[in-house]
Amino acid sequence: ITAIRGSVRESAIGKTKTTDKADRATAERAIDHKTRMILYKMLNKGAFRDISGCISTGKEANVYHATQSQGQPLAVKIYKTSVLEFKDRARFMQGDFRFKNGYCKHTKTMVEIWAKKERGNLMRLKAAGIRCPTPYLLRLNVLVMEFIGKYGCAAPRLKDAALSLDKLREGYVEIIIAMRTLYQKCKLVHGDLSEYNILYYEGHLYIIDVSQAVEHEHPHALDFLREDCVHVSDFFKKHGVAVMTIRELFDFIVD
Ligand code: ATP
Ligand code: MN
Numbered sequence: 001i002t003a004i005r006g007s008v009r010e011s012a013i014g015k016t017k018t019t020d021k022a023d024r025a026t027a028e029r030a031i032d033h034k035t036r037m038i039l040y041k042m043l044n045k046g047a048f049r050d051i052s053g054c055i056s057t058g059k060e061a062n063v064y065h066a067t068q069s070q071g072q073p074l075a076v077k078i079y080k081t082s083v084l085e086f087k088d089r090a091r092f093m094q095g096d097f098r099f100k101n102g103y104c105k106h107t108k109t110m111v112e113i114w115a116k117k118e119r120g121n122l123m124r125l126k127a128a129g130i131r132c133p134t135p136y137l138l139r140l141n142v143l144v145m146e147f148i149g150k151y152g153c154a155a156p157r158l159k160d161a162a163l164s165l166d167k168l169r170e171g172y173v174e175i176i177i178a179m180r181t182l183y184q185k186c187k188l189v190h191g192d193l194s195e196y197n198i199l200y201y202e203g204h205l206y207i208i209d210v211s212q213a214v215e216h217e218h219p220h221a222l223d224f225l226r227e228d229c230v231h232v233s234d235f236f237k238k239h240g241v242a243v244m245t246i247r248e249l250f251d252f253i254v255d
Helices: 001-013 021-030 033-043 083-093 110-127 163-182 221-238 247-255
Strands: 048-059 061-069 074-079 134-139 142-146 199-201 204-207
Touching: 033 134, 033 142, 074 110, 110 134, 110 142, 163 204, 163 221, 163 247, 221 247
Parallel strands: none
Antiparallel strands: 048 061, 061 074, 074 142, 134 142, 199 204
C-alpha cells in the first residue's frame, strides 16, 4: 500500500516528474483530500493496483490510467471539485430532472451529479450497442471505466487520429449511425459531440464525455443536436469527406 500510495501521490498527482507548473497545479487541484481518500479505498478494495499516469488534464476533469490486479488497464476520470468550472453547464441542467430527487440520502455536489450522469449515460449507450467506455465503478466524483487503448497508450481523439480518406468515410457513416441510435434508442443528445470527444480505436469510433448529454425532451435538445451535427459535419467536411447537409443529417437522426 505504501508503494501504491507513493504511486498515487507522485505520478498521478505529479509531484515528482511533472515539469510544467500549470499542469501540476491543475492536477493537484483535482485530487483534493476527499478524492484521495476515495482512491485509497478503491485501491484497498482491489479495484486497481496502481494509478500510473495522467491521460488528460482538462478544465472539468482529469483522466488517469490505472491498472487492475490482473494487469488490465482502466481509465479513472476524476471530476474536479471546484464547482466554479461548471458554470456553463447550467443550460444542460435545465429540464433534466433525472437526478433531482430521491436517489441519494445526502445532497450531492454538482460534480457528483455530473459523474453520476456520465455513468448513467454511458450505460445507456452501451445498452444500445454504441461504442463507448464501459463504466465499472462510481464513487462520488470518481468514475472508473474501461480504458480505450492498448499497452498503456490511450486511443487518439478523432482530431489527432490522422486517418486516411477511406477510414474517414467509414468513420463518418459510423458516427452518424451512432448519433441516430443515441437519439432513437437512448433518447439522448450528446451536447458536446465533436472530434474532441470521439476516440479512434481499432478501426472504430468511440463516443466519450457524455456527462452533459440530455434527454431528447430537454427544452434545448434539438438545438444541442443541431450543434452536434454542425461540429461532426465540419470535421469530416474539412478532411474531404462528402457529407450530408446539416438539415439532411438532422432529419436522418430524428426521423
Ligand atoms: P475537460 O473538458 O475538462 O477537458 P473532459 O470532460 O473533456 O475534460 P473527457 O473528454 O471525458 O473529459 O476525457 C478527456 C480525455 O481523456 C479524452 O479526450 C481522452 O483523450 C481521454 N479519455 C477519456 N476517457 C478515456 C477512456 N475511457 N480511455 C482512454 N482515454 C480516455
Ligand atoms: Mn472531452
